[in-house]
Structures are given as structure tokens and as C-alpha cells.
Amino acid sequence: MKDERTTAELEQLVERHKRYYRETLRHQPVSGRIAKLKQMRRWIMRHRAALIETLHADFNKPAVETELSESKVVLAEIDHALRHIRHWAAERRVPTPVLLLGGRSRIRVEPKGVVLIIAPWNFPFNLAVGPLVSAVAAGNSVVVKPSEYTPRTAALIESLARDIFNPDEVSVIQGGPETAAALTRLPFDHIFFTGSPQVGKKVMAAAAEHLTPVTLELGGQNPVIVAADADVRQTAKRLLYAKVLNAGQSCVSANYVLAHHSVKAPLMEALKQEQARLAAAGGERAGVINDAHARRLRDWLVEARTHGARVMPDDQLFLDSVTRQGGPVILEDVAPESKVMQNEIFGPLLPVISYNTLDEALRHIERRPYPLALYIFSRNRSVIRRIIRETVSGAVGVNETTVHFFNNDLPFGGAGYSGMGSAHGYYGFRAFSRERAVFKMPARFSIVDLIRPPYDGFSNRIKELIMRFL
Incomplete structure (x- = not known):
């Protein structure tokens, strides 16, 4: 299935995703993500037979392998996220050093924003929808590029997205290598690529133009x-x-x-x-x-x-x-x-x-x-x-x-040539999340006030106490 869009069309697509994320998705509570994950689970269970038929048509994959290495893997990913998402997404307090006495330190877990998933053909449902689960659990807007080598599965993934999500929340882009390459040159907030090390190098080079972080799930001689x-x-x-x-x-x-x-x-x-x-x-x-x-x-x-x-x-x-x-x-x-x-x-x-x-x-x-x-x-x-x-x-x-x-x-x-970053469970959630440091000090007084300029004898004595005892 070909859907070769122009660069201008892809740029407009990403801009719509960014606007939807800013205006709607970033304000969605975790309960909204949970609802979407449950919808994905129900959709997969309803379409098990269609997925078996599709994978068999694309490259003769047996029903047992489709169920265990495609459907069940994604279902397990969803179930794992549903069990843990509230804990993963919760803001958490962390210790504050004595030097910052009176302050409070927290970490907010936030979505990265608009992310791109480029999936391979060998496990075409698993390796497209599995990362999609992590990205949705983390609260992102997602563009998915499935492999053109498995067109029937790609069409089924597009149906999943269309049936569950607003098109500016999750969209599936069909097309060949030219479309994938054009997408990697756009200003996404994260790119998750699964494929060969040779193509992974190209993805990383294109992402560098916008300093876009990447997860590269590559291969190697195991x-x-x-x-x-x-x-x-x-x-x-x-x-x-x-x-x-x-x-x-x-x-x-x-x-x-x-x-x-x-x-x-x-x-x-x-x-x-x-x-x-x-x-x-x-x-x-x-x-x-x-x-x-x-x-x-x-x-x-x-x-x-x-x-x-x-x-x-x-x-x-x-x-x-x-x-x-x-x-x-x-x-x-x-x-x-x-x-x-x-x-x-x-x-x-x-x-x-x-x-x-x-x-x-x-x-x-x-x-x-x-x-x-x-x-x-x-x-x-x-x-x-x-x-x-x-x-x-x-x-x-x-x-x-x-x-x-x-x-x-x-x-x-992977490691080095076989990839960077991690997927699955919490590690996939973390790949699509940003940890934001939040530090709050009382407005009236801070111990740091004692060592602010101008530096005089008093501030030097405080400095010595800090160096010796803190």
C-alpha cells in the first residue's frame, strides 16, 4: 500500500499533531491514557482472527506464531502498562541536600510531545503497536510508519489507529523508504526506530538536524x-x-x-x-x-x-x-x-x-x-x-x-552497533517520557542567601563552614 506524501504534507501533519498535543493531549489525565489502552486491548481481542489472516497473507506466518509473537506480546505490553502506569506517571519527591535547607525537590514525569515510530517488517504488528502502547501510556501524540513490505498488516494497524484515536493524536503513514526518510527529517520530539544498523545511522544523522533524541533498536551478529x-x-x-x-x-x-x-x-x-x-x-x-x-x-x-x-x-x-x-x-x-x-x-x-x-x-x-x-x-x-x-x-x-x-x-x-535506548514496560514508558526537575524554595529566606554576592568576610566564613561540614 503506497501513500507517498510530499514533504509539505508531512510537515503539515506534524504541525497538526503538535497543535493537538499543546491544546488537548498535554492536559489529559492519566485516566485518559488508561481508557485508550483498554480500547486498544479490546480492539486486538476483536481482531485476532483478522490479524492471523493478515500475517499469513503477508509472509505465511503460522497462526500460533502470530498469536504468541505478535498479538500476545502487545496484549502483555498493554496489561503491564495498565498495572503500573499510575506509579510510573506519578510526580515524586526526592531528597534535598542540607545546603538547600528549606527547599523541596520533585520530579515531574511528562510526555515528550509528538513522537515518530518507524517499524520493521519481521514482526510488523508487534514492533509497531508495542512501542505505540508505550508512547500512548506516556501521553504522547504519535506518528507510526509501518513497513511497506507487509502492506496488509500496515493497513490493519491503520484501522486500529482510525478506530480508537483522534487522527491528530495517532496517525499511520504508509509509504516506502522515501517517506520514512522524509519523516526523520522533521522536528519530532523523539524518534523510535527498529531496523538495521545501516538505516539506523541514517535515522540518527537526520534526527541530529533538530537534536531529536532517538531510540534505535537495531540488530547484530548474536x-x-x-x-x-x-x-x-x-x-x-x-x-x-x-x-x-x-x-x-x-x-x-x-x-x-x-x-x-x-x-x-x-x-x-x-x-x-x-x-x-x-x-x-x-x-x-x-x-x-x-x-x-x-x-x-x-x-x-x-x-x-x-x-x-x-x-x-x-x-x-x-x-x-x-x-x-x-x-x-x-x-x-x-x-x-x-x-x-x-x-x-x-x-x-x-x-x-x-x-x-x-x-x-x-x-x-x-x-x-x-x-x-x-x-x-x-x-x-x-x-x-x-x-x-x-x-x-x-x-x-x-x-x-x-x-x-x-x-x-x-x-x-542494544549496545553500540546494536542500538541505543531501551523498550518494553517501564523502559518503553521512560523512552517516551521527560523527567522534569522542580525545585521550590521558601520565598522569604534561603540558606543560599548567606553566600550571595558581594563576597565579604562573612560570606567567606560561611563558605568555609559549608566546605568543612556540608
Whole structure:
């Protein structure tokens, strides 16, 4: 669905949002936000079947995955906000130092104003409406730009906004990369972007023109360390689950596995058995989003084989030509220069390489940009603690991958190349809020009055007392 608006039209849109925020929304009590969140919840429950149909039409996402990784995630975000919003939004008192004796210090939590959310295609409902929940809970006016790769879901999101909100409170803008780029150049009060690091750099550069703060939820080459004491059967199941879920098209999916040399062979055997079990079970699976991404994955697979990688199962054309479903495919002994080892894969391919010592595995991770997530499979607490202590990542998963995303009490965000800022629960609310300091001193007298100019002997004596005792 195309809706390529001119720059002038987008500027007028943002100005209408700013006027509505100034005149109406900024005065709305928290109870008004709660009412809107409840309306969103009811809307999603009424449209569960439509959402399943829409996501299946956009890229063959199975009903179970749509319900659990799209609908339920957003519903959980709403429920979490409803439980905590009054506490999050409440003005709070903070201590005042003795030097300011008589004064009172408070923090007001205020909306940022008019914010922009740019959502990706891989979880198109979840990653558009989830941040929208946080922005509405914080009291903002919102412009949402969904992905053009999932047009039916984008249309459904537009229906949600139209059914619940004033168009100057929440509006959904359709269009391609040109529209998204034009929006980032406008004077929003915050931009929340989910996508690739390459596009994230462009968003940040455009936002800098207006000194607009940004939240960047990006990707990265998420490593997995399989230690010598790992339960290889359980590890294999959990690794391949993340590559079947959404066809591996997830920013928190494992990108490559570093397996200790002593468990690599049994791990490969366990992965082979798990592959066979999944193939025999059949059932629905998500497909790769489009033909261009499918060609990229096939090309990377062929290139890895050319550099000596062994592929399991031995099938270069692993994706169905119509549904683009297939995999997961395991690549063994992959050359470091292969594209699957140099890039975020974003698909159902999983390279496995071995390491001899933990030092070697840690050096391998250190040489790469900070990932969004790092996964450790081990039962040895000292090994787990050392890996966490000596690495940097947005999140760490121990004996599991991907599922930390579903905990709204955890911040979700990257580090360095994989992003900045956090989402989910309180952290999403905080991303769309401004903490405003308020200090009140009695009008008649302040201890600070004793040290105001002109500086004389008395003020110097007071200064010495302050330096010594306060």
C-alpha cells in the first residue's frame, strides 16, 4: 500500500499533531491514557482472527506464531502498562541536600510531545503497536510508519489507529523508504526506530538536524557459546526453535554458534536429529519475506559452500520457490570471510564453528561489534559469570535464546552497533517520557542567601563552614 506524501504534507501533519498535543493531549489525565489502552486491548481481542489472516497473507506466518509473537506480546505490553502506569506517571519527591535547607525537590514525569515510530517488517504488528502502547501510556501524540513490505498488516494497524484515536493524536503513514526518510527529517520530539544498523545511522544523522533524541533498536551478529558441559540435546532444540520462529527473521535470533571442540560432534548430531524431527513433524512455518531476501540467503549459502563449509542437510536450494519456506540449515566449519560470518543472517541459516579454549571464544566475540544478544549454554556458574563479565551485549540469555524478549520487566535494547535506548514496560514508558526537575524554595529566606554576592568576610566564613561540614 503506497501513500507517498510530499514533504509539505508531512510537515503539515506534524504541525497538526503538535497543535493537538499543546491544546488537548498535554492536559489529559492519566485516566485518559488508561481508557485508550483498554480500547486498544479490546480492539486486538476483536481482531485476532483478522490479524492471523493478515500475517499469513503477508509472509505465511503460522497462526500460533502470530498469536504468541505478535498479538500476545502487545496484549502483555498493554496489561503491564495498565498495572503500573499510575506509579510510573506519578510526580515524586526526592531528597534535598542540607545546603538547600528549606527547599523541596520533585520530579515531574511528562510526555515528550509528538513522537515518530518507524517499524520493521519481521514482526510488523508487534514492533509497531508495542512501542505505540508505550508512547500512548506516556501521553504522547504519535506518528507510526509501518513497513511497506507487509502492506496488509500496515493497513490493519491503520484501522486500529482510525478506530480508537483522534487522527491528530495517532496517525499511520504508509509509504516506502522515501517517506520514512522524509519523516526523520522533521522536528519530532523523539524518534523510535527498529531496523538495521545501516538505516539506523541514517535515522540518527537526520534526527541530529533538530537534536531529536532517538531510540534505535537495531540488530547484530548474536553469538552463542556452547560450553563443554552443555546439555547438547536441549541446546540443539532451543537453537533450532529460534531459527524456525519467523524463519529466523528476528533481531534476537542466534547468528552463529561457537561450540567447544569436545561437544561439537555430539552437538552436530543432536542438531541433525532435531532437523529430522522438525521435518517429519511438518506443520506450518513462516516464509522468508520476499524473493530478494530468499536470493540473498541462497547466495550466501552457496558462497559458504564454495569456501569449504559443510551444509546439513545437503541442499543448496533449501527454500520453496513459491512459499519461500524451508530450513533450518546448519553450516559446519564456515570460513571467517564467508558472508554468513560477516553479516547478520536474518534467515534460517546457522553456522557452527568450534573453539578450543574460552579465551579463544571470547576473542572471537571481541573482534565484532557489540551484539543485541549473547547466548550461553552451560551449567557451570563460573563459566557463565566470566562470559558475562568479559563481553558486552544488549542482553544475555543463559541456556535459552530469544525468549527474554517476552519479559516486560527486562529492558530490551542494544549496545553500540546494536542500538541505543531501551523498550518494553517501564523502559518503553521512560523512552517516551521527560523527567522534569522542580525545585521550590521558601520565598522569604534561603540558606543560599548567606553566600550571595558581594563576597565579604562573612560570606567567606560561611563558605568555609559549608566546605568543612556540608
